[in-house]
Amino acid sequence: MAHEEDPLEHERASWKPSPGLAVAVPDPVQNSQLPPHRERVTDQDPAAMKRAVRTVYTLFYLSVAASIWAVAAYMIFPIEDGQVTSIRHNNLFIGLGIALALLAIGIGAIHWSKAIMSDKEYIEPRHATRGRDTTREAAVKAFSDANEDSGFGRRAMIRNSLFAALVASVIPGITLFRGLAPQSSEASPHAGDPVYLLSHTMWKKGMRLAHDPSGVPIKASDVTLGSAFHVIPEDLAKVAHGEGYLEEKAKAIVLLMRLPVDQLHPEPGHEDWGFDGIVAYSKVCTHVGCPVALYEQQTHHLLCPCHQSQFDVSHGARVIFGPAARALPQLPIEVDDEGYIVAQSDFHEPVGPSFWERH
Structure with missing residues (x-):
């Protein structure tokens, strides 16, 4: 098929300015300079x-x-x-x-x-940014x-x-x-002492672990492999929800889990702090105190949702990722004559975020 030539295209290609025709060329942009300085x-x-x-x-x-x-x-x-x-x-x-x-x-x-x-007004000329001997003098x-x-x-x-x-x-x-900050008084002599307050919770020897919030005690037979229970002291469920209740509950909350015994590697001296693969750790993150409540069944990792600190339950809930500074405190547990899981004692260290006085 023959191509039809555009007559305008030929005309544009052959056009040249006439010798007497002046073509306007724009002047380059001029520097407007700084306006005259006006004194205040x-x-x-x-x-x-x-x-x-x-x-x-x-x-x-x-x-x-x-x-x-x-x-x-x-x-x-x-x-x-x-x-x-x-x-x-x-x-x-x-x-x-x-x-x-x-x-x-x-x-x-x-x-x-x-x-x-x-x-x-000042004008600072540009110069090479590489370091040189006069840099210190210029900065001064x-x-x-x-x-x-x-x-x-x-x-x-x-x-x-x-x-x-x-x-x-x-x-x-x-x-x-x-x-x-809470103030100490005769009725509460340790109210202003964070070391004492975070070192003592409602847990004591023989106190049963109970479901949160129902307060129903937990038997060892109820805890199956891979399960995780949110736990509070049985006595806490019987306390009226008055002043100080939430503070006591916040310190005492625990996560109860069961792992295969051969996958548990307790810290030295903590070998008898669990029962048949069942272990209990504080839910209060040691970073800023958020609740550590996400449990990965396959990896046995606990995750804090606030700042992504991770704790390895199979190795004493030690920190494996994130900003937390220390492992989660472990609650020593055992089983009573009726098969219920009970605490051996209170926590052996302060719960909650790390702070400089906690020694």
Whole structure:
């Protein structure tokens, strides 16, 4: 089939500009340069500069006062009585103090940068990024120039007030977090001691292991190979769900499993802490305290769903992956005359997350 030639294509290919025809060629983009520098009021008037400096350090000291007020409000408006009005006043005045402290730091820092720090424009030429002998000197000069431009080294009132405001701003948070810790009293002399609290749970010699939450005791014959039971102390199921119940339950929760005896490799001295392949370990992860409740039947691994720490039940629940720092505490168990699984004692080490005082 013959190809029909496009007449326009031939015309476009043969076109050339006429000698007298001027063809417009766009000029390259010109550098617009920096606009003329306009001095600020504080650059022109020393009195205005002094006012700006006073404003900045006044804001920083206002932040200090607001942080102190937040701590005072925590004490002036206690919430121990449980009244809604007390809680409302506590939250309101502490929140106002913290908000004002942080707001004053922010406004002061912005005003400092806009009215006091150097306002000159600089152009930094590009250069090779490879290291060279003058790098250290250039870095020192850069810090020196920055200090000179900001006035950080010269303006002692601003510098000291900023340090004071930053230090004071964390005090309300420390105060509030400190109030979350249980306080010791004559009735509870160990309430403020985490080592004691996490070293003692409801488990004691002869206490039966029971299903969570029904409280039905568990017999050894109920635990088949590959099974896993969520367990609490039998006595806990009989306790009224009042104040302190959840705390006691959180420390005492246990996971009960049965493995083939030939696949168990207990730690030295723990050989008699199980019964016929049945072992019990704390469910509280030793990383940050999440419940370790996912059991892989084939690998005998326990998985914490929060941060993926894994523990090998066949080797004393030691850590094999993840951020947890130590193995899960093991609950020594045995079987009583009626065939029920009972605890030999309490845990022999603190349960829960690792902490520096736990020695």
